[in-house]
Amino acid sequence: MHILVATDAWHPQVNGVVRTLTMMADAAERLGVEVSFVTPQSFRTFGLPSYRDLRVALPTPAKIARLIEDARPDSIHIATEGPIGLLARRYCRKHQVPFTTSFHTRFPEYISARLPIPESWIWAALRAFHRPSQAVMAATPALSNELRSRGFRNVVLWPRGVDARLFHPRAVELGLPRPIFLCVGRVAVEKNLEAFLDLDLPGTKLVVGDGPARASLQRRYPHAVFLGSRQGEALAEAYAAADVFVFPSKTDTFGLVLLEALASGLPVAAFPVTGPRDVIGNAPVGALNDDLRTACLSALQISPQACLEFAAGYTWESSARVFVENITNIRNVEPSGETVEFAAETPRVVA
The missing domain is CATH 3.40.50.2000 (Glycogen Phosphorylase B;)
Structure with a gap:
């Protein structure tokens, strides 16, 4: 096929x-x-x-x-x-x-x-x-x-x-004060990063990603660490180096980064909105709260092992x-009920 x-x-x-x-x-x-x-x-x-x-x-x-x-x-x-x-x-x-x-x-x-x-x-x-x-x-x-x-x-x-062969716990030290609260994603207005960067949190706020809002956010939040875009092993190491994954977006349909974080042993802190609520549900792998700071601090108490076991169910x-x-289930059915095929000149959907 x-x-x-x-x-x-x-x-x-x-x-x-x-x-x-x-x-x-x-x-x-x-x-x-x-x-x-x-x-x-x-x-x-x-x-x-x-x-x-x-x-x-x-x-x-x-x-x-x-x-x-x-x-x-x-x-x-x-x-x-x-x-x-x-x-x-x-x-x-x-x-x-x-x-x-x-x-x-x-x-x-x-x-x-x-x-x-x-x-x-x-x-x-x-x-x-x-x-x-x-x-x-x-x-x-x-x-x-x-x-x-x-x-x-x-x-x-x-x-x-999630690719558990790439995203998994390993010893990575960035030389930053702990705990490290990590956010990964496009640095753009719709990701609601200010809700994360405005928080009064211990340790370090770490942002991985790039986008049109990065330069202005770096100027406004000089105490946060912006690593820019990372992929592959470099991205996986950023997850592994952190303590909590923070997901401030209120508009994402799923948030693939949530699974990558959980597979890396990172508990999730997020608002109780559709994306994180759908991924996490009632599983003890994240803290969802309208007060994002409370969610971040609560996530520090969550077992990394629970996160790993949860992520193992997603392949x-x-x-x-x-x-x-x-x-x-639908590939042989055309809206009229007829089977359609691609010939040399005409499209076909083959059984």
């Missing part, structure tokens, strides 16, 4: 969407499923005015069509609602090819934080984008329920995983298996 994923989020971006797609593809290969991608690397791109490091592709319908037809996939999954996702959706609609989508990012909150656009308008646009999808994949039950309550149809669950192999099953 060959699945083609259309995505506007891709390397060199460092975010949860990119990590989810690449880790899922690697795990799917071990299940005997080939996953290939249509990404911004095939097109000219431009940097967003308020976020120059985020490159947006400039695809054309003809090139999108050629890339899809050259790939000859058995199924198509559209991962993002950007220009590539829109044109891949257009192609599938034009040729009556069934496709699936996934919901990764709370664009209504993110866009409204930067531009005076009502969230209701953005939710309406997202509903329209996902409406023809045969299955809209969401990371958590709470997000699935929220999407259904907002009028999304065909919502299914697609859980995430990329199980995540990839659910992803493939979601697609397998």
Whole structure:
């Protein structure tokens, strides 16, 4: 089986969407499923005015069509609602090819934080984008329920995983006063980092990540330590060097970094909002409190072993298996009820 994923989020971006797609593809290969991608690397791109490091592709319908037809996939999954996702959706609609989508990012909150656009308008646009999808994949039950309550149809669950071979406890010393409270992620307004950096905490506040707000936050919070973007082993070592993982975001749909922290033996401190509440639930691996300082101090008392045992239940192999099953369940069914196939000139979805 060959699945083609259309995505506007891709390397060199460092975010949860990119990590989810690449880790899922690697795990799917071990299940005997080939996953290939249509990404911004095939097109000219431009940097967003308020976020120059985020490159947006400039695809054309003809090139999108050629890339899809050259790939000859058995199924198509559209991962993002950007220009590539829109044109891949257009192609599938034009040729009556069934496709699936996934919901990764709370664009209504993110866009409204930067531009005076009502969230209701953005939710309406997202509903329209996902409406023809045969299955809209969401990371958590709470997000699935929220999407259904907002009028999304065909919502299914697609859980995430963590690479325990990379993220695990090890002895790392940064030479910083302890306890070390770590925050990992994009340094941007929607991540609510000020809620963390404003806290009166003992030890060190450590931030790993980059983004448009980094320079101003470094000036405003000179006592915090900003390490910039880290990946791979360097990122894993940053987790291992800390004592508590702080997640101040109130808008993330899941927060893959939560699993990476827990797999590293770090308890989580966060607000009691959808992302961390869905990941942690009632498990004794985090402290969720509207008072983030209280959550941080409470997390210091949590057993690292409990965090490790909790994270062991999340693997990329199980995540990839659910992803493939979601697609397998619908890939032979076109909205009219007919089976669709790609011929040399026409799209096909093969059994």
